[in-house]
Amino acid sequence: MKKAKGENVRSPRGETAKKNRIGNPLDFIAEDHMREREVCALIDRLVDLVAISAEERATILDFLQEQLPHHLQDEQIDLFPMMLERCDPEEEIDKVIDRLTSDHGHAIADAPAVVALIKAQGRELTPEASTVLTEFARHARRHLVLENAIILPIARTRLTKEDLRIMKDHMQERRGLDATEEI
Secondary structure (H helix, E strand, C coil), X not given: CCCCCCCEEECCCCCEEECCCCCCHHHHHHHHHHHHHHHHHHHHHHHCCCCCCHHHHHHHHHHHHHXXXXXXXXXXXXXXXXXXXXXXXXXXXXXXXXHHHHHHHHHHHHHHHHXXXXXXXXXXXXXXXXXXXXXXXXXXHHHHHHHHHHHHHHHHHHCCHHHHHHHHHHHHHHCCCCCCCXX
């Protein structure tokens, strides 16, 4: 379900947002975090045996299969290395980034199983399937707390305009957007 360049994307909140409308890459990452939290809420509903619509299911799948891989690359390839370069060693940001990098590895490894369970939704969840979904959402939320409370605030003070320009260019390249387009 790949979206065409600049195509509207339905967020879990039901809002339609253009993928290429956010100018600041840190704001774009923060919005990805909000979408991830909303996807976790939809997963919780599935585990609680609350029916979700086909559109909500498509939202979860789009996020896990299309948006999450780009988001993780945005952080691993650009944000985290820039943070390591800009922060002082005594700030120990490397320890936080090591933890987040490990979390990213788990997300990449666990997402296919979650996608398979979401695609099979309609059948009653086994206790094992419920555990997989619950743990994925719990792990994602814990991860987002670190990124939103520590990484993004520090990034907003440490990264330079040039860092943000480079990050934005790379984010656009990953998404197949023109360098002249706004993310």
